[in-house]
Amino acid sequence: MSEYILEMKDISKEFTGVKALTNVNFKVKKGEIHCLIGENGAGKSTLMKVLSGVHPYGTYEGDIVFEGKVQQFKKISDSVKAGIVIIYQELALFPDLTVYENIFAGNEVKRGAIVDWNQTIAKAKEMLRKVKLDVNPETLVKDLSVGKQQLVEIAKALSKDVKLLILDEPTAALNEDDSENLLKLLGELKNQGITCIMISHKLKEVISISDQATVLRDGRTICTLDASNGEVSENVIIKNMVGREIDDIYPKRPNKNFGKKILELRNWSAYSQQLGRQVVKNVNFHVKKGEIVGIAGLMGSGRTELALSIFGNPKSYKVQGELLVDGSPKSFTHPSDAIKSGIAYVTEDRKGDGLFLIQDIKNNVSAAYLKKVSDKGIINENEEVRKVTEYKNNLYIKAHSLEQVVGNLSGGNQQKVSLGKWLFVGPRLLILDEPTRGIDVGAKFEIYTIMNQLIDEGMSIIMISSELGEVLGMSDRVYVMAEGEIKGELSIEEANQENIMQLATQ
Structure with missing residues (x-):
């Protein structure tokens, strides 16, 4: 049996005359974390939408081979049934429903034709333990932080007996602690035999977590890098992503001639009536020209x-203090x-x-x-x-x-x-x-x-x-x-x- 759980062979996809993917080849081994990287517009998300059935069979050229069988996913539910689940950067949760309702939405635990809510809550607790999220399953999703909502999405994927988990920029909206926790969780899922594909622009994350990394550029496969050979490094990734070396990503500005203050805040505060608290407190701040x-x-x-x-x-914060533009007091409503x-x-x-x-x-x-x-x-x-x-x-x-x-x-x-x-x-x-x-x-x-x-x-x-x-x-x-x-x-x-x-x- 093949060591690859997924092989995408010569995938091409076109939108109204624009070639988004051209003969892309992409292979993922069982039980690995495989990062998919490239510039915006390189074709990463399009390739994953082909894989997940968002772009159904017949709208692209090439073959998807999953667990040794050629697949013809005509809708998202087809790929989910096969064990492929994708979590997008914009989370697909219902904010006004509970955690357990979200985890089993569309995949309800039933006794005959009736939803067994007690069993649903019990199974939701089991899924939450797997993702190390200590919250009451009856909590409304809108009351959770973005990091915790991300874990609810993963718990939802695990409830569907996922074999291949795809995460599209999973840490984009997370702080450093939540990002670190999520990456640790992916490592634990890998140890449980779940294969992961992660799309990320954060090269430090790619370097820290990937077993292999495939680079796309302009809708084509450029290379696959093997971390065990030391190939997954920042310089190598950047060179393959952009087709050139960027020696210093922060371009230098040799001439720094600052002028007078154009904006100044003095003892500036803002009170949010919606949150019921001060969101800005006694700030003194200025910016000069240039x-x-x-x-x-x-x-x-x-x-x-x-x-x-x-x-x-x-x-509509309640603001106090002085705001000066070019030294003159201003009041912006x-x-x-x-x-x-x-x-x-x-x-x-x-x-x-x-x-x-x-x-x-x-x-x-x-x-x-x-x-x-x-x-x-x-x-x-x-x-x-x-x-x-x-x-x-x-x-x-x-x-x-x-x-x-x-x-x-x-x-x-x-x-x-x-x-x-x-x-x-x-x-x-x-x-x-x-x-x-x-x-x-x-x-x-x-x-x-x-x-x-x-x-x-x-x-x-x-x-x-x-x-x-x-x-x-x-x-x-x-x-x-x-x-x-x-x-x-x-x-x-x-x-x-x-x-x-x-x-x-x-």
Whole structure:
């Protein structure tokens, strides 16, 4: 019997004239953790959707061989019956149902035609023990943290007698502790004989956990690297992912000429009426012209809340303190007020808050400032196309036309569209909230290069990031937040991972 549980042979997939996959070959051994890596748009998710039946048999070319048999999955339930379960980055849970109802949704424990709820709860407890999640199965999913919801998804997969578990960017929304716990769990599942495929852009995770790693680029298989031979290393992965070596992922900015303060906060606080507590406490903070100021901190430290309170307060916090732009006091009651003062905010949730996923690139980029391409309330479509084309080219957005629907773009290109949307308003200060979350190393390098270009053109940037390497690699100064407070301000010369984490955990 073959040592491979899965072989995907010469898989090709096309969307309206665009070749997403071309003769991809992908093999996974039984009981291993196999990472699938590549730049955004490389074809990773498409390949897994072919495997799981999202793209059904007949819509692609090539063969799927699972446990030695050629498969013809016509729908997702077919692959699930075979023992293949995929967990997407956007979790497929019902927030208003309990943990046990979610674990057995569509797979109910029945006695005859009646659901046996007592047995369901008992089996849910068994699944929760397997994933080491100590919660009451009657807890509503919406009351759990994202990390715990991720474990509920895995428990749900285990309830279906999974043989091959596929995880698409499983740690993208998790903090470091939850990420570490999840990776340990995958190692334990491997010891129980469950095979895992993990899609990840976090190279440290790939290096730490993978037995083998396959690299896709432009819809083709580039190579499969064997960890036992020492082939799974950062330099080797990057070179194969992007087709070139990136000696320093954080491009240097030789000229650092800072001007006057363009934004300053004095004793700034924000109270969330929804949460019933202070989310920003007595913050003193400033940004100079031509400066990248990093804000570090753990999830829930108040970084995003600080950004929103600056950007016109869309969450209607009760704010106190002084906000000064160019030394003059300002009071923003709506994001439009902040935009008029030259401040723009690129959200961390590009899919939920940043973009119109069902609309095209052109409409997304121009949406934040239609006045720029309008005359007396009428949009000049020729001018709109001309200006948006400039942003598409300057931001290296990979798309066949401005009419391409944004929801069909890769994560990296969606992020560039979100960035273009706010650059379109012509800001002097750009707030970037997790600017490279969920995008690959090549797209990250392009985002960092664009940031440096904007600074060279006289802009200032506030960058919120959970990646300490990114904070240290791109910032000129760093503020560290915890529990809504600024715990410390560090020059980039004195900042390092240890003292940032020390401040972030105060």
